Amino acid sequence: MNAKKPLVVVGDVLLDRDIDGETTRLAPDAPVPVVDVVRDRCRPGGAGLAAALAARDGREVILVTALGEDPASGTVREALRSRVRLAELSLDGTLPVKTRVRVGGRPLVRVDHGGGTPGGPGDAVRAALAGAGAVLVADYGRGAATAVRQDLLRAARRLPLLWDPHLRGEAPVPGARLVTPSAAEAYAMTRVGDDSLRAHAARGARLAERWQAVAVAITLGERGAMLTRAGSDSPMLVPAPHRAAGDPCGAGDCFAATAAAALADGALPEEAVQRAVTEATAFVAGGGAGDHALWRDPSEVPDLRPTRTMDPFALAESVRARGGTVVATGGCFDLLHAGHVGLLESARRIGGCLIVCINSDSSVTRLKGPGRPLTPEPDRVRILSGLGCVDAVAVFGENTPEALLRRLRPDVWVKGGDYTADALPEAAALREWGGQAVVLPYLDGRSTTELARRAALARTASEPQR
Numbered sequence: 001m002n003a004k005k006p007l008v009v010v011g012d013v014l015l016d017r018d019i020d021g022e023t024t025r026l027a028p029d030a031p032v033p034v035v036d037v038v039r040d041r042c043r044p045g046g047a048g049l050a051a052a053l054a055a056r057d058g059r060e061v062i063l064v065t066a067l068g069e070d071p072a073s074g075t076v077r078e079a080l081r082s083r084v085r086l087a088e089l090s091l092d093g094t095l096p097v098k099t100r101v102r103v104g105g106r107p108l109v110r111v112d113h114g115g116g117t118p119g120g121p122g123d124a125v126r127a128a129l130a131g132a133g134a135v136l137v138a139d140y141g142r143g144a145a146t147a148v149r150q151d152l153l154r155a156a157r158r159l160p161l162l163w164d165p166h167l168r169g170e171a172p173v174p175g176a177r178l179v180t181p182s183a184a185e186a187y188a189m190t191r192v193g194d195d196s197l198r199a200h201a202a203r204g205a206r207l208a209e210r211w212q213a214v215a216v217a218i219t220l221g222e223r224g225a226m227l228t229r230a231g232s233d234s235p236m237l238v239p240a241p242h243r244a245a246g247d248p249c250g251a252g253d254c255f256a257a258t259a260a261a262a263l264a265d266g267a268l269p270e271e272a273v274q275r276a277v278t279e280a281t282a283f284v285a286g287g288g289a290g291d292h293a294l295w296r297d298p299s300e301v302p303d304l305r306p307t308r309t310m311d312p313f314a315l316a317e318s319v320r321a322r323g324g325t326v327v328a329t330g331g332c333f334d335l336l337h338a339g340h341v342g343l344l345e346s347a348r349r350i351g352g353c354l355i356v357c358i359n360s361d362s363s364v365t366r367l368k369g370p371g372r373p374l375t376p377e378p379d380r381v382r383i384l385s386g387l388g389c390v391d392a393v394a395v396f397g398e399n400t401p402e403a404l405l406r407r408l409r410p411d412v413w414v415k416g417g418d419y420t421a422d423a424l425p426e427a428a429a430l431r432e433w434g435g436q437a438v439v440l441p442y443l444d445g446r447s448t449t450e451l452a453r454r455a456a457l458a459r460t461a462s463e464p465q466r
Contacts, residue, residue, distance in 0.1 A: 005133030011047025250289030324352025
């Protein structure tokens with residue numbers, strides 16, 4: 001894709017409203033819970049969420065959708081104003097609003113109202129599609145994809161096009177590079193098989209043939225995604241990197257947006273699906289679409305070198321907002337060994353997330369001397385990020401992580417070894433905001449220095465005597 005050409009998202013925008021509250025009693029006039037509202041937030045949903053997620057890495061995104069003059073449409077315009085460009089279809093009616101009432105982070109009831117019919121594409125919409133570098137269709141079955149179907153047919157012949165389908169929506173146009181139904185949608189569209197991986201693969205191959213798509217990726221929730229092609233009996237299962245215990249709302253939009261961006265950058269469907277599974281897992285772990293940090297003004301987001309899909313600062317804020325405990329630990333992690341893994345697994349069980357703070361390469365050299373680190377910083381970040389017990393990784397360049405901790409403000413700071421909690425260098429910083437430093441047991445005889453010493457002895461012993 002030409003880097004100057006935008007990713008165009010076509011689909012139905014909704015206004016999602018989350019009312020979070022507490023309930024301690026039943027109503028006197030009916031056996032229903034009374035919810036005392038604590039927080040009431042609105043955000044773009046559907047194709048609006050997909051477009052905002054696609055734009056997170058700074059790429060240009062144009063959203064083709066139907067908006068009206070109603071208050072919900074105005075709210076969506078304002079929320080998307082600094083993130084994407086809008087190419088609007090007219091809307092005869094009002095924008096759909098989905099309201100979730102949640103208690104303890106779990107939905108209690110959902111109320112839907114509003115709806116309208118999109119008009120045909122004008123010059124701005126046709127120009128956006130003609131100048132696209134790639135297209136994502138986020139179809140929510142409310143008519144936007146139908147209104148521009150002929151333009152999408154032309155786009156699929158010359159561009160990477162990803163179609164995220166809906167049971168009430170249009171069939172994907174022939175030639176789509178990737179179609180991404182959920183497991184429930186794929187079953188409803190075929191009505192064959194069970195919940196086995198073999199059945200998912202068969203359904204995907206059948207749908208790829210029906211839609212004349214290059215590939216179909218069926219999303220399987222916490223199991224990952226199954227990538228299939230028509231006439232092929234060699235599907236690819238992409239498992240989730242770890243179990244994400246969070247709000248799954250919006251995970252499908254995150255998956256589709258990530259995969260579409262990868263295709264726009266020249267990735268194969270196999271590569272796109274792998275990126276999408278990783279990103280969607282981190283998205284759910286960070287609070288899903290309900291994470292209000294997603295909708296902060298971009299200028300307010302802390303400047304942080306990207307380490308993992310989940311921004312450590314956004315993750316910490318999200319966990320705190322839900323009343324969870326933010327746990328952090330740190331070190332060089334030069335050679336990851338059993339002692340490290342045991343410590344990290346134990347630390348993760350303490351709270352709602354685990355953020356690992358690691359020394360930069362220059363910091364390790366200052367602390368450990370020439371020849372260290374043995375493993376460069378990008379590799380250490382990638383290895384730690386791949387562990388299911390690690391939710392995010394942050395890098396610091398100083399000798400100690402105190403400056404980073406003052407930004408993260410974890411509730412618990414964990415170290416392993418022969419320390420006492422009060423003797424930890426970071427303990428004083430933790431006390432500034434009421435945090436607690438703790439020490440966990442370390443596996444005896446496991447350390448990077450000891451492993452390096454043994455390796456050097458083994459190498460010396462194997463060398464021929466002169």
